[in-house]
Amino acid sequence: MSADPLPAGSRIACRVEYNGARYNGWQSQPHLDVITVQQEVEAALSTVANAPVRVHCAGRTDTGVHGHCQIVHFDAPVARAPKAWVLGSNASMAADVRLHWATAVADDFHARFSAVSRRYRYLIANTPVRPAMLGGQVSWYRYPLDAGLMHRSARSLLGEQDFSAFRAAACQSSTPMRNVEAVSVTRRGDLLVVDIQANAFLHHMVRNIVGSLLAVGSGRQPETWIAELLAGGDRALAADTAPPDGLYLVDVLYPARFGLPATPYGPLLLAPMAGAP
Secondary structure, three states: OOOOOEOOOOEEEEEEEEOHHHOOOOOOOOOOOOOOHHHHHHHHHHHHHOOOOOOEEOOOOOOOOEEEEEEEEEEOOOOEOHHHHHHHHHHHOOOOEEEEEEEEEOOOOOOOOOOOEEEEEEEEEOOOOOOOOOOOOOEEOOOOOOHHHHHHHHHHHOEEEEOHHHOOOOOOOOOOEEEEEEEEEEEEOOEEEEEEEEOOOOOOHHHHHHHHHHHHHOOOOOOOHHHHHHHHOOHHHOOOOOOOOOEEEEEEEOOHHHOOOOOOOHHHOOOOOOOOO
């Protein structure tokens, strides 16, 4: 990470990692007496700049949802080195939020609108007793789950489709159409891992999908149910929304021309998704 200052006005991109357990989501909400990840990041960057800094993110996460690789950008109001943005911000932020890198990007880069894909991962502890460890970091489901059945059912999500059946009532998107590029459900001991990558996601889309996959995996619904829900387009017929605890934004993909650092594999056992572009 360079210690050479970047001039004022440079567009800077950063990778932010956060434990969302104690935050009221990503988006700043100054009219409410709550703390958000965006407020924490902007306050730290503003301290380094000694001037107000506002960031734009790749995807707004909800209350309790975590970020392994949230990408943000901002226009630097002063000259600072990438190393200064990272180390200075981390020195003043709470321990559950961290910047991992900062780099100059082209002026036409936008953390949200330049992204071509986003990847989410949902972790489920599938044990008879709620685990004492990892509170707020994984979801919990006490009844036996068939990961193979869930995986086969989830394959019906692939492709560009109308995801109205998995869309929150408060969703503000102008269209329910989304393109799911890759999806998998795997078991690693007592841990079930749901991975899904798409061009973009509707509000609560991943958690709504996971809620319905749990109904399939537990045998309460048939393998064909996810496809039937998609075809029907009725959110009221799908299962309840899964809790936020187990959900992570794990990667955001951009065109190679922007030259962003690759996301490290790290503790969430990341690996490229089979079938993703």
